Amino acid sequence: MSYELQINTEIIPPSHPLEKGGKGGIDYEKALNPQQLEAVCMLTGPALVIAGAGSGKTRTLVYRVARLVEKGIPPQSILLLTFTCRAAREMLQRASLILSDTCQQVRGGTFHSLANQMLRKFSHHIGFSPSFTILDRSDSADAINLLRLSLGLDEKARRFPKKDTIAEIFSKAVNKAITIEQVLEEEFLHFMEHSEALKKLYLLYTEYKNSHQLMDYDDLLVKWKNLLEERPDISDQVSRRFQYIMVDEYQDTNRLQADIVRLMAATHNNVMVVGDDSQSIYSFRGANFKNIMDFPNHFPGTRIITLEENYRSTQQILSLANSLIAKAREKYTKCLFTRRPGGVSARLAPVPDENAQSRFICERILSLRRNGVPLSGIAVLFRAGFHSFNLELELTKAGISFVKYGGLKLMEAAHIKDVLAHLRVVVNPCDLLSWHRILLLINNIGHKTCQRIMDWLRDTGFSLSRLGEYPIGPRIEEGLADLCKVLEAISTPGLKPQERLERLTAYYEPILRRIYYDDYPKRLKDLEQLAVITNNYESLEALLADMVLEPPEAGASDAAMSDRDTERLTLSTIHSAKGLEWHTVFIISLAEGRFPSSYACESDEAIEEERRLMYVAVTRAKETLFLSYPVSTYTPKDGRIMARPSRFINDIPRSMFESREETGTSFATGRDSYTGTEQIPSQPGRDEEDEAGLKTKDGMLQAGAHVHHTIFGTGRVRQVLDGQKVVVHFDGTGLKTLHLGYTTLSVVR
DNA sequence: GTTTACGCATCCCCG
DNA sequence: ATGCGTAAAC
Numbered sequence: 001m002s003y004e005l006q007i008n009t010e011i012i013p014p015s016h017p018l019e020k021g022g023k024g025g026i027d028y029e030k031a032l033n034p035q036q037l038e039a040v041c042m043l044t045g046p047a048l049v050i051a052g053a054g055s056g057k058t059r060t061l062v063y064r065v066a067r068l069v070e071k072g073i074p075p076q077s078i079l080l081l082t083f084t085c086r087a088a089r090e091m092l093q094r095a096s097l098i099l100s101d102t103c104q105q106v107r108g109g110t111f112h113s114l115a116n117q118m119l120r121k122f123s124h125h126i127g128f129s130p131s132f133t134i135l136d137r138s139d140s141a142d143a144i145n146l147l148r149l150s151l152g153l154d155e156k157a158r159r160f161p162k163k164d165t166i167a168e169i170f171s172k173a174v175n176k177a178i179t180i181e182q183v184l185e186e187e188f189l190h191f192m193e194h195s196e197a198l199k200k201l202y203l204l205y206t207e208y209k210n211s212h213q214l215m216d217y218d219d220l221l222v223k224w225k226n227l228l229e230e231r232p233d234i235s236d237q238v239s240r241r242f243q244y245i246m247v248d249e250y251q252d253t254n255r256l257q258a259d260i261v262r263l264m265a266a267t268h269n270n271v272m273v274v275g276d277d278s279q280s281i282y283s284f285r286g287a288n289f290k291n292i293m294d295f296p297n298h299f300p301g302t303r304i305i306t307l308e309e310n311y312r313s314t315q316q317i318l319s320l321a322n323s324l325i326a327k328a329r330e331k332y333t334k335c336l337f338t339r340r341p342g343g344v345s346a347r348l349a350p351v352p353d354e355n356a357q358s359r360f361i362c363e364r365i366l367s368l369r370r371n372g373v374p375l376s377g378i379a380v381l382f383r384a385g386f387h388s389f390n391l392e393l394e395l396t397k398a399g400i401s402f403v404k405y406g407g408l409k410l411m412e413a414a415h416i417k418d419v420l421a422h423l424r425v426v427v428n429p430c431d432l433l434s435w436h437r438i439l440l441l442i443n444n445i446g447h448k449t450c451q452r453i454m455d456w457l458r459d460t461g462f463s464l465s466r467l468g469e470y471p472i473g474p475r476i477e478e479g480l481a482d483l484c485k486v487l488e489a490i491s492t493p494g495l496k497p498q499e500r501l502e503r504l505t506a507y508y509e510p511i512l513r514r515i516y517y518d519d520y521p522k523r524l525k526d527l528e529q530l531a532v533i534t535n536n537y538e539s540l541e542a543l544l545a546d547m548v549l550e551p552p553e554a555g556a557s558d559a560a561m562s563d564r565d566t567e568r569l570t571l572s573t574i575h576s577a578k579g580l581e582w583h584t585v586f587i588i589s590l591a592e593g594r595f596p597s598s599y600a601c602e603s604d605e606a607i608e609e610e611r612r613l614m615y616v617a618v619t620r621a622k623e624t625l626f627l628s629y630p631v632s633t634y635t636p637k638d639g640r641i642m643a644r645p646s647r648f649i650n651d652i653p654r655s656m657f658e659s660r661e662e663t664g665t666s667f668a669t670g671r672d673s674y675t676g677t678e679q680i681p682s683q684p685g686r687d688e689e690d691e692a693g694l695k696t697k698d699g700m701l702q703a704g705a706h707v708h709h710t711i712f713g714t715g716r717v718r719q720v721l722d723g724q725k726v727v728v729h730f731d732g733t734g735l736k737t738l739h740l741g742y743t744t745l746s747v748v749r
Numbered sequence: 750g751t752t753t754a755c756g757c758a759t760c761c762c763c764g
Numbered sequence: 765a766t767g768c769g770t771a772a773a774c
Binding site: 083110220281282284285406409447549551597598599 | 750751752760762763764
Binding site: 162163412414444 | 766767768774
């Protein structure tokens with residue numbers, strides 16, 4: 001596995017008491033701190049683990065899996081829901097290392113991947129075939145667009161939302177369980193006038209999917225939830241099947257997912273969710289960090305466990321992170337501390353422009369490498385995938401090899417979609433969306449002919465074998481005959497996916513040359529990469545599902561990545577860097593409009609999410625942190641314009657940066673000071689107990705009381721809200737709302 | 750009537 | 765670099 005190099009989430013100290021369980025079993029007390037231990041040993045009942053950045057959240061989940069298995073719970077009855085399939089795989093692998101291989105039998109994956117498996121198993125109960133097709137986001141937008149045109153909603157006089165926007169509106173409505181009108185009201189007020197048309201379109205889209213064996217990402221969740229709700233027998237069966245449920249990254253789940261968790265746990269309530277509200281960064285997908293606060297309401301008797309000790313970062317980095325999040329408007333459920341005093345101050349690097357920024361990063365990386373920091377210990381993080389384009393060129397020039405996450409996916413390339421569309425109709429012949437794509441590739445077939453053929457296909461019951469009988473004019477005869485031949489060939493039973501793909505590529509290559517005559521060699525390489533991936537699959541269905549549910553990154557073939565000799569730098573969007581850590585982290589393009597994104601500047605909530613995103617970014621660093629921002633940027637439209645530094649930079653006290661800013665072009669003279677050997681924090685034996693403070697529970701505080709908070713310092717209570725929340729005016733940072741259920745306030749006498 | 754070629758604007762984060 | 769709409773070509 002290629003990811004091992006970067007992922008090394010909590011590294012196990014060499015001095016650590018034996019990790020491999022051995023005959024003596026696992027020594028949980030030595031491996032875990034008291035709070036982690038509490039979470040691991042609590043085997044039944046509902047639990048909410050609030051786990052700050054770097055607080056050993058993954059470790060806790062891994063040990064809990066091991067503990068359950070060790071206690072004799074059948075691994076098949078344990079379910080681990082994570083944000084990516086990769087995360088689940090890695091956790092189960094780690095559990096296997098500390099206990100035994102049986103941990104691999106634990107069911108792990110994303111909500112979507114589990115929904116996929118469940119729905120295929122129970123497909124006949126919801127009027128679907130087990131070979132339904134899953135639409136990714138752009139498929140779904142394409143389908144919506146076709147239907148929009150068929151409704152005649154393309155009057156350009158009135159500005160109608162574009163297909164991607166429509167897809168976004170529909171998806172938000174589903175994921176937040178609200179109406180389309182409400183979504184428009186909240187976020188798309190300017191499209192309010194099209195509310196009726198959109199509702200009509202939505203119904204048509206739903207109907208279209210149901211009648212053609214299609215499901216988009218949201219349908220996977222909705223149909224799963226509905227199945228659980230409407231079929232008590234099935235929900236009972238499923239709930240009994242998974243006796244122990246764990247959900248990671250709970251702050252990034254939405255209403256729909258929370259409902260599913262509740263239904264899945266209905267018979268036993270053995271559910272542990274883990275998350276960090278200050279790392280909630282997926283609201284654009286309908287996630288709501290308030291979910292995490294709501295959990296105890298849905299599961300009475302929930303045990304709340306807070307992990308507040310950070311094992312990852314130096315005090316310098318953690319303080320910087322804390323100062324960022326201290327400026328947030330609302331909510332603090334915990335305060336992080338570390339036992340790794342000192343460290344190197346973060347460096348702030350204003351650079352003249354993007355080119356200079358790229359050169360700066362390259363120079364620093366080379367310097368770090370000279371000082372013994374391996375490339376795999378370094379990451380460059382940014383807000384959006386395209387922010388690294390310039391840097392990628394510079395890195396290539398400098399001969400620094402890198403792997404990029406969160407950029408373009410292989411699936412997003414038009415030629416890959418073309419090829420997969422052929423495979424899709426073989427599996428699901430009534431997938432009209434794929435037919436549409438395939439047919440338009442043939443010479444002399446345009447929209448009209450395509451529509452006629454599709455109508456004909458529908459009328460003849462979507463029979464692959466009869467496509468050849470279509471009454472055609474001479475102009476398209478040859479093209480259609482060729483298509484028939486290849487479809488027939490690749491649907492021959494008993495072929496391996498790779499053989500089918502080979503045959504298909506032979507058919508598609510001439511088309512590729514015709515359409516992309518100028519750059520087809522590059523695209524041919526992508527097809528080769530697809531062939532490598534296909535090689536790992538025994539069934540087309542599984543291949544197609546995985547391509548949509550775990551889309552591989554473009555350009556980074558598995559073969560190249562598993563090559564251990566090549567030490568690689570990581571480039572990643574911050575979203576894709578969630579949960580990972582590196583010795584040194586660069587955060588680039590910290591300019592207003594880039595980060596925070598210009599999209600976010602209109603709403604306070606969006607800015608708050610950008611802030612959390614920034615928090616996630618800085619807490620990825622263990623030892624060293626660089627923040628860089630271009631003083632000017634160049635856009636084709638406006639030419640060279642001055643950029644304002646990100647407001648998040650201004651939110652960090654200057655004292656937190658190395659005393660002299662690296663300015664202008666003279667940054668190359670700076671020295672790097674590294675210890676070379678990495679200090680690995682040891683896990684604690686005992687927690688220092690409550691200082692003079694008092695653990696506050698409901699109602700014990702009154703307005704006017706003087707309190708102390710680890711991050712915010714001293715302040716006075718202004719107001720106690722509904723016994724859960726308290727408003728405090730802090731001397732340093734002003735008004736804050738704190739949730740007493742989770743945070744610890746000390747009362748000062 | 751259809752297809753295709755060309756010029757135009759647009760581009761965040763993700764399963 | 766893709767995705768749309770319009771205009772020229774079949």
